[in-house]
Amino acid sequence: MAVNETVIAMLRPKPDLKLLTGEPAEAVDAARAVAGAPPGVGTIGSYWTEIPLLITGT
Template identity: 65%
Template sequence: MGNPARGAGRTGASHPMVVNEAVLALLRPKPNLAQLTGEPAEALAAAQAAAGAPAGLGTIASYATAVALPATGTWSNPGKGGALADIVITAPEGGERRCCS
């Protein structure tokens, strides 16, 4: 995480964790059904539905957090006044960068 997110986490803000949860939701990792023996029927049904759902977007390496989107300066040396994207994904199927804030 970048410095702003790291500082927010120290003060108790939940925003960095919400960003992490969003990345996991986009990845859609498949549950290991073998580990659910003895769990309630509702948990097993939810896991089976998740296992049969379409694949998510990219891999964990496709995502970056706290990415500077410079209004001035360059990508490697952003100037003041630019935005900071919470999540940026490089989707292999699209070949483009998309930003979510």
């Protein structure tokens, strides 16, 4: 389950700060930190770890 949660967190869009009116200050600060972060950590495809291996006979 932790893997699923991590992938969802990486792919989640940045929060809309206009929707945080009336929320606790801690939540607003956390959302601002996420909204101001550099663009994501890449696409799911960038985590591909398998590569084709050349197989030659002898």
